[in-house]
Structure formats: structure tokens, C-alpha cells
Amino acid sequence: MNTLRKVFAAVAVLFLIVLAVSPLKDFLREWKRYQVKYNTLTADLPQRVKPVEIGIRQIWVEKLDRVDRCVTCHVGLKEPALKNAPEPYRTHPQMFHDTEEFGCTICHEGQGAATEYMESIGKGKYWDRPILPRAFMEASCAKCHKEQEVPGAPVLNLGRKLIRESNCLGCHKIEGYVKQWVPVLNGVGSKVNRAWLVNWLKNPAGYAPKTRMPDFMLSNDETNTLADFLLSFKEFPAPLDPIPARLASATEAAKAKLVELGSTRFREARCISCHPINGKGGYVATDLGKIASKADPRWLYNYIKNPKRFQPGVPMPRYRFSEDELLGIVAYMQSEFVDYDMEQPPAHTPDPGFFEKGRALFNKYSCGGCHELGGIGRAEVMAPELTSIGGKKLYEIDFGKSKIDQTLPSYLTTKLLQPREFSSSMKMPKFGFSDEQATAIAVALLGNDDEKIPDELLVRPAPSAAFVPQGGFGKLVDDLACFGCHVMNGRGRLVATDLSLEASQAQRSWIEGYFKIPYSLRPVLTERMPNLFLQGPEIKTLVDFMETSFIADSLDRDVPSDPVTIANGRGLYFERYGCQGCHQIGTKGGYVGPPLDKAGTRLKRGWIFHWLKNPQSLKPGTIEPNNNLPDAEAEAITAYLMTLK
């Protein structure tokens, strides 16, 4: 009986000890150690830093429905004295949003409720959103920032740009993006030759390193079938004009003269502003370096004559070339832009069922997603929608046999770099992104989150303006593809200048002269505005419209022009404000800003005045400093500049 009691007593004590483990663990929580260490660390600093009261600290963000306890250990986030302290005490580097207002996990992800390290970074079990690696941080900006350019988020902006430019929209549905212009394939059989097409399909970057066309990793059989299928489309919606017969009968000397004329016009028209030649030059259009080995001269002749007739929507201007000039340019291209290394594919007899098989391939790889061809539209089966890919749960992802880190960022990056890594039956082509580009795209995709953000926190994109100029001006703008480089009233691609206030800025005679012989205003910029060889009446239509529409009456202003004011302005220009630091007059001055030699013939006085008063209000982001000039000084400088003719 006594032994039984002893056993009972021993067991009771044992139970008590076991029960004591829990309060002990509670007492020795991880975060307490960090806070105690923080207090000893800050006590040693020369600056006075307020010690932390031992206890759990948290930020409750009601509007985002988050409780973040990260600040329990990250105590010194706003303490400038801790800039070089070890983690978790280091000062937060650059804070775009106040932690008190937004918390931590809305940007960093991880488990905000946790008070233990491994759990808080979300690497423990049962947490879908582990902490974002530093390279992918900017993905979180996109949760709220839906605008085009997010300030302070270069990686995100690059990623979005790449998604737009790579035309991911051809296959994937992604909200907030628009499809880019891609060549129509109608008549492709009369445009390109078979050798080129086969090489192109097998390896597009081999022909044009910067092409948007990805590598579909086609087998030889697939390439041949697809090439046969495409080459069977020989009819253009508009018939090709024949190349004038007299070219064939021309003498060698006449031909050489034509080539020379073509070469001159090719340079004058500044084709390389948009078209790179073997990788050098512009970036908005196709590489012309080997065009003669690709396109039929008859097609080239017709296309340059009127691009939109064959490629509706192409942002290429219709140059006002004469027939001789057109012939010259084609002849020049034929003589210059040849790919001497082009491989000739082995002889091949088409499969009798090539059309059906080719169409199946065309649909399988969703070529119709980007390229229009006959009546064949977009393939029925599309790639997955990516609008909320950033919210995808890990258990929804098939990593296949891949050995990569099982996280969403690494999945997306790997998929972009090696599209068929997870399963060889996948159809996504290889775009040849660099690591940096793949990361940027992954960042933009991760930002496509299904996170519920309250309306008042969302930053929406500016509504795209649908400025459609009408009448004669409208026709010219369409014909010359002005929107390809210029922005007008919020529409267009900003390669060159925004023209919305052009007539308030520049004088009529200067604009007219510029259309005849375009030049670059700044010596540091390459000359890009092409000479479109416009005729007098066309220039008049353009400038008339600008004078009535691209003008703001509020920018009009009369400025005194008496000698005293001018002398005064001259003094201000050179002495007081040292404008010559950036602007050149004559041979003196810097070259950061445009030279002001002939400012009096180029600019309008009202513009100069308002520009001096507040440059950023006229061109947001310009580096011209806002010196807060009083009206009298701005008037004086304007008066002086207007004398420079």
C-alpha cells in the first residue's frame, strides 16, 4: 500500500513538472530575448535611444485587415541612430509608406501575427505567403498602384513594360494591358521566301536579335509543316503593284545611280530612328539589317509606298517618295542588307496533308493570338489567365520534376527563363529573357494579386484618352503614324515630344521649317525626326491645325521689348542666374539644355515667360530648375531671348 502511495506521489510531481513546461516556455519567448538585447545594445550607443518596454508590440491596420507584430522584434525601424545596427534592429532604409498606417506585411508578406522568427517569415508550415525576397519586393507596390509608371519602382515598371512589349496578351488574358500591334500574315507567302521562313521559325533571334517573336522550340517536322502552311497564303487583301518594268532594262550605271539615290533618301528619312540595322539604331521597329534576304523586292516596294495598305495599324509613316526614290530605296536595300550567312534548308517535299497539319500547329501554338491570318482567329484553348497569378496558392502549382525552390517567385522566374521546365508538353515559347528581365516580369506578375484593397487606397491608371483628330489633319496623322512617337492630348507613345501645346511653344514659321528639314534641338540627342518629304499644302494643314488646337490662350503674353528691359534681361541671364551653364548661345555655354541661339525665331514670348516662371507645369519632369522668378525678371529674360534671331 505504501509503495502505491509513493508511486502516486512521484507521478503527481512528474505531472506538475510537465505542466510547468508550458508557462516556462511562455516566459522564455523568443521575442523577449530580442527586446532585452535591444535595450542593452541601445544603452551602449552615444545617442540617446528610448529603451523598449518589454511586451508584444503590434500594428493594427484596420483598413487592410492586418495585425502585424513584426515591430515586436524590429524595434528600431524609425531610429536613425541604428542605421548600421544588426538585424532585427536596423533602421528601415527608405520608407515609402508609414508603418503605423500600413503595417509591414502588406508590402513584405510573411505572417504578421507571428511572434517567432521562422513563423513570421512564413517559412513555417501552413502559410501561403512567405516573406518576399528582396529582388521581388516591388511586386507589392502593384497591389495598390495600378497606374502606368509607379514612382520608385523601376523593376515593376520594367516588368510591366516587358509584358506589354512581349505581347503576353497574345496568349494570356491579363487585365490592364492592351494588345500590341503585330504584323498580319495575310499574303506572307508572297512576302518572304521559304529559306528565311524556316530559319525564322526555328530561331527568330538568329535573324533579329531584338525581335519580339519568341522561340517556339519547334521540331524540324513542325517547322517544315508550318512553313508550308504559311507559304500557301499568297494573296494580299490589296493587290501588289508591279515594279516598273524600266528597272529591268536600266543600265548598270543607272542602277548604281538609283542605289545612291536610295542610300541618300534612306539616310534623310532617318529610317534608323525606328529600324535598327543589325542591332544598331532605333528600337521601335523591325531590324532591317538582313531584309533583302527575307522580303521580296516587290513587296518592299509596295509596302514602303503605302505601309497601311498591307499592315493596317502599323505605326510606320507613309513617306512622300517619288517612284524613283522608292525604287532607289528598294535597290539600296537589295544591295546592302543581305544575309550572306543565311543557311539554306535542305530540299523538302511537302506532306500532302500539310495544310490541315499546319493549321493544327498554328492553333496549337496559338499563333493566331498575335498574328491575324485569313479567317483563322485566336485559338480556343488559351494559356492561363494571369490577372491574379500573384495570389496563386502553392498547392495549385505543378512543379513537375523540377528541383527549384517551391515558391511562387522562383516558379514564375523559372517559367519565364525555361518555359518547358515543368513539363515538356507545355506550349509556352522561349522569349530569351535575361535573368534581370525575367525577375522584372515575375515582379509585375506577382503584383497581379487577388488581395482585397479598399478603394480609397487604389491608385488607378489615368483613363486612356481617345483623342482621334479629324479632318485633313487626322488623315495626315494616321498616314504619317505620328502617334508612334508623339503624344497629342494624352494619346500616343512618348518617344519624341508631347505636341499638345506645340503651337503655344513654337512659332509657325519655325514649325514649317522643321517639317522641311528636321534637326535635333539638343546636340546630345541623336536626330530622330524623319524627313517625311511633306508637300507645302500638307505642312500647311498640319500647322493650321496646331495653331488652332495645340495651343493654350493662357500661355499667351505680351512682353516689353524696350532696350532697358533687354539689357536687364541679358544681365539676369548671364550674371544672376547663369543660364549659360546649361544653354548655349553662339559658341558659349553648356550643352545640357537646348541651345538658345535662335530662340527669338523658334519660341513664342508667352511660352518663354511661363516656362521661366514654372517649367514643370509645362513639362512635368523637366530638369530646368524652377527659380521662382518674379514677373519682372521673367519678362526681362524673355525680352532678351526674343532678340536672339
Place this chain on the structure above:
Amino acid sequence: MRAFLKELTRSQVWRSIFRHGLPLSNRTRAEAVFYNFFLHLHPTKVRKRSIKYTYTWGLGGLSAGLFIVLVLTGALLMLYYRPSVQQAYNDMKDLQFVVSSGQFLRNMHRWGAHAMVAIVFLHMMRVFYTGSYRPPKEFNWVVGVVLFVISILLSYTGYLLPWDQLAYWGISVGTNMVRAVPFGIGENISFVLLGGHAVGENALVRFYVLHCFILPVSAVLFMGIHFWRVRKDGGV
């Protein structure tokens, strides 16, 4: 000391609680059991055979003990837990990360629940193998079966409350299985359980009420009947 004890046992308070003397004679021993609330669960006389530990393995008593542990820890957990879709999972996280000994409470409750299901089942097997379900104890066997079902249901309804993926799909699958009962009965049961056609806020509240009120109260009622019968039949 001895004088103090003597004084204490003679006091009005002591005697109002313990209405008998020290259990030194058969009569006072019987009285000790008879007048004590906790001991009155035992019959006044037990056959020697059934006192043998290996006859019962103490499984019934263990089940009852675990039930008490579960009620206590469950009551404490109720202080922190709110049965709403918005808060349930976060409250779970708070128990884990912030509440003093919160994780310990959860673990006690969880492991206690698992153990109770197992031990109730073993208890049933023991009753079966010792033939204790035979007349005149057949009604108590039936009550025992009801208690077993209640234990299982308690375990199942508690499954949904953490409101994680396991809970969600566990209940989705479970209620869909119920729907397989023919003649539209299954659909009705599932609808009543979920308070709708899918697992959502209504289901969470219903499972919470079932888990914390309806099922424990019925368990207590049936346990009362069960124990009373055991006592009448001379069990331990």
C-alpha cells in the same frame, strides 16, 4: 496540532459538510461513500471481482476524466475564440503566438479529444468482451452507444472551428457524404448542419453551437444516466 484537528472536525462548518465520522467501521465507511457527492457515484458495495484493475482497465473513468479536461480547456479556449469567418483563424494564430500558454491549451484540447475518442472506443470493446452488455445491463449499453456517437460528433464538430483548409475540406467532404443518404433525407440533414448549401459563416456558427453547447450538454445528460445505471448494477 492534534487539538486543532479535533477542534476542526467538531466545528459546525466541518460537520455540515461531512455528516459522518471517520470511516473506521463498516457503517461509517458506507456513510462516507453515501454522503459524499463525488463518491456517491460508486455503489455502496462492490463485488471484489470488478475491483480488479485488469477487469475494467479504468477506461470508463478515463473517458469521464478526459471529458472534464476537455470541458475545462474548451471553456478557456472559448475566451479567445470567435466563431466568425473573419476572425476564427486569426484567433487561432493569437492563441499560438500571443495568449499565455495558448498553444498548450489548444494542444491539451486537441490531444485530449483524440484520446477520448480512442478510449471511449476501447471502453466499448472492453464492455463487449466482458459481456457486460448482457441483461440486465442492455439499456446501459444502448446509452453507452449514444455516448459514443456524441463523442464522435463532438470530435467532428470541433474539426471545423480552426477554419483552416483542413477544417474547410474536412467538413465539405463530411457533409457531402451525408447528402448520399437517400430519399432527400441526406440533403436535408446536410442543409440543417451547414445552415446552407456550402461551408460558410452559418456552418461555422452552427458547428460552434453544437460543439460548445448542444453536444456537451447532451453528453452530460447521457453520462448522468449512464453512471447512475452503472452504480445501480454494482459497477465501479
